[in-house]
Amino acid sequence: MTNKILINGKWRDGAGAAFSSFDPSTGETIWTGAAATKTDVDDAVSAARAAFEKWALTPLAERIAVMERYRDLIKRDAEDLARLISRETGKPFWETKTEAATVSGKVDISIRAYHERTGEKETATGATRGVLRHKPHGV
Numbered sequence: 549m550t551n552k553i554l555i556n557g558k559w560r561d562g563a564g565a566a567f568s569s570f571d572p573s574t575g576e577t578i579w580t581g582a583a584a585t586k587t588d589v590d591d592a593v594s595a596a597r598a599a600f601e602k603w604a605l606t607p608l609a610e611r612i613a614v615m616e617r618y619r620d621l622i623k624r625d626a627e628d629l630a631r632l633i634s635r636e637t638g639k640p641f642w643e644t645k646t647e648a649a650t651v652s653g654k655v656d657i658s659i660r661a662y663h664e665r666t667g668e669k670e671t672a673t674g675a676t677r678g679v680l681r682h683k684p685h686g687v
Contacts, residue, residue, distance in 0.1 A: 551581035553588060556595035562588055572638035604684065612659055619655035622648065 552559040564583030571578055584592075603611070622629065626648040633644040671678040 549579040551579045553581075553584055553592070555588065555592045556598075564588070569636050571635045573635075576635075578632075578636055608662075615655050615659065619652045622652040622655075626652065 553562050562582035562584045564585045566580065566582050568580040569578045570576065626645065629648045629651075630641060630644040633639065633647055634641045637644070665682045667682065669680045671680075
């Protein structure tokens with residue numbers, strides 16, 4: 549399998565040096581690809597910055613729906629993902645199954661964290677009040 553990098557919604561080859569990933573238990577080549585160069589990374593960051601405003605203006609319910617769909621796909625394919633991680637890292641399958649489950653669990657944690665860490669929270673501190681405000685800083 550040849551791997552590519554995804555930048556601005558398009559798959560492309562990295563412009564850096566070629567390298568391969570091997571199953572450490574068998575020596576079998578799992579995939580080959582080319583490393584990302586500084587230019588590739590700059591292009592990816594620029595694309596992310598360009599997408600930031602549109603994503604930020606997308607209603608919260610739609611953004612959460614995208615993340616929940618991602619979570620559901622990870623759960624659906626958890627066993628296949630765990631097998632790939634196991635092959636690439638040499639970790640036992642039982643351990644990589646927990647890694648795939650952790651990824652899907654992070655979505656729910658992130659949604660919960662959003663609700664806990666947005667807006668403004670006030671705390672009475674005697675004659676004064678403390679105000680905590682959260683706001684995004686971008687890419």
